[in-house]
Amino acid sequence: MPSVPAVFERNLRALLRRRAQTLLMHVTVGGLSVLWLVPYLWAVAASLKARTEIFTATPQWFPSAWQWSNYLDVFRYAPFGLYLFNTVVVVLGILLVQLVTVTVAGFAFARLEFRWRDILFYLFIVQMMLPIHAVIVPNYLTIKSLGLLNTRLAMMIVFWASGYGTFLMRQAFRQVPRELEEAALLDGCSRLRMLWSVMVPQVRPTLVAFSLISVVTHWNDFLWPLIVTDTQDVRTLTIGLAMFVQQESGADWTLLMAATVVVTAPLLVAFLLFQRQFVESFMYAGLR
Amino acid sequence: MPPEASCYSRARGTEVLLYLLPSLVFLAVFTYWPIVRAVATSLLEWNISHPQPRFAGLRNYIVLAADPVFHLVMRNTLLLALVAIPLSIALALLFAVLLHEPLGSLRPVYRAAVFYPTMVPMAAAAMLWVWLFNPSIGLVNYYLGRLGIPRVEWLYDMTWALPAVMISWIWKNVGYLAILYLAGLQAIPRDLLEAASVEGAGFWQRLRHVTLPLLGPTTVFVVAVSVINSFQIFDAVHIMTQGGPADRTNVVIYYLYQQAFRFWDIGVASALTVLFVVGLLSVIAAVVRQMERRVFYEV
Structure with a gap:
């Protein structure tokens, strides 16, 4: 019959292993999620920058001054x-x-x-x-x-x-x-x-x-x-x-990205509001 | 058959017609008549130099057979399908298996993060990737540079333009495929997996011997959907590369579009249409038959 400390140690190990496995899953799926979010967030970031600000040596995720006017320009042009x-x-x-x-x-x-x-x-x-x-x-x-x-x-x-x-x-x-x-x-x-x-x-x-x-x-x-x-x-x-x-092939990236965000925003907002409904519909309709 | 059953289910011809006619009219005009018309038009010489169509036999097919661009287009289309489909299926499966685990309150966040590109039009998704793949100020080259990988010209590079298009397509499609797999996973009875656990099967063993074989039917569907999607790629190519450089990203629907609406060669475009329809239907039939056989043997 195993001693009390031995049983305790075995349970502890099992617990730790399960914890490690869960952590690994979060890291994997979390990393992939970030990878999937980056393209859109990077476009949003560009859409709010000044024209000159996109040419930085290291990527800047936040604009120094938020250029909401880019969006007005998109609708103007x-x-x-x-x-x-x-x-x-x-x-x-x-x-x-x-x-x-x-x-x-x-x-x-x-x-x-x-x-x-x-x-x-x-x-x-x-x-x-x-x-x-x-x-x-x-x-x-x-x-x-x-x-x-x-x-x-x-x-x-x-x-x-x-x-x-x-x-x-x-x-x-x-x-x-x-x-x-x-x-x-x-x-x-x-x-x-x-x-x-x-x-x-x-x-x-x-x-x-x-x-x-x-x-x-x-x-x-x-x-x-x-x-x-x-x-x-x-x-x-x-x-x-x-x-x-x-x-706009003169490549004003700030305007191009603002336009891309404008085109995608309506459906994405609807998706964020009714995520469950959207996901379940696509699941259900794929199931047959 | 009980008498009352026949009374309500046996419908008069006119009534059936009332229900089916609306659909049949549009199916006839915009799905079946076009196929007949494409076959007929493909036998005509009908282009800029012959604006009056005239019968030319198999001329358009012979033109295509000798056309080096067409060979390149076939190669690109097949390469795209053979590389991008397995990659997106592997990623979708990975996402689905992980999202099926109890991940607590973060689960809907992860799910939204991978599924949202389904809501993004491919044309807009392509724009996002044009920006990411920008050779001088794009994010992709920046991070590759941090890893010590020399700068790649991506969309302007003969070798790397097609992979770039594939990446944008995979990014857009994986979420939808993952949702299909998630639906398949939810249909697997819990007690089956629990029984495997009780028998001492770990996560990987359960995945290999219980989950994956039971996802066979879902995979047949996922592959069929992916084949249909990948053969139809147009938006990404149109926005990202216009088929270039030197037709290295030209794919069948894009070439069809060029022949019809850039070069105004309706005859050749129709021959391409016929080849495309025959090709698509036979690939789907082959995929479904092949996979169904394997599915039933493995389960």
């Missing part, structure tokens, strides 16, 4: 307010139509029986793997012949059907107990009415998750808006930023 407005219109215009199309199609695939159902569903699935970037040239020609070049509608219309959203909604509707639906139909509801008042409330978490993902995706869109727009009045934030970079 390019219409970022208008870009923001256009982005919001396009993102919401995509989302609102998508919510209708994916809900009704998801419902049909989850609950109705009809001919060619599997083949039709397959057409939706393949769209998930064939993103718009693959077919920009023919789509550009289509948009051109529809006379939609350089409109906000052009930036929205190509995304109005979502194979991914339809897939998510189908999964969600399958989870809803059939009894709910039957009861509503026995009460004499029409199916469309039943879908709206009985089924949709049941799948609200999926609708929220899909909405967040759609908003983030289209807020960040670049290639398609770049191709179908050629004037300032319809451009979105990301395109506005790229144009600003070209226009």
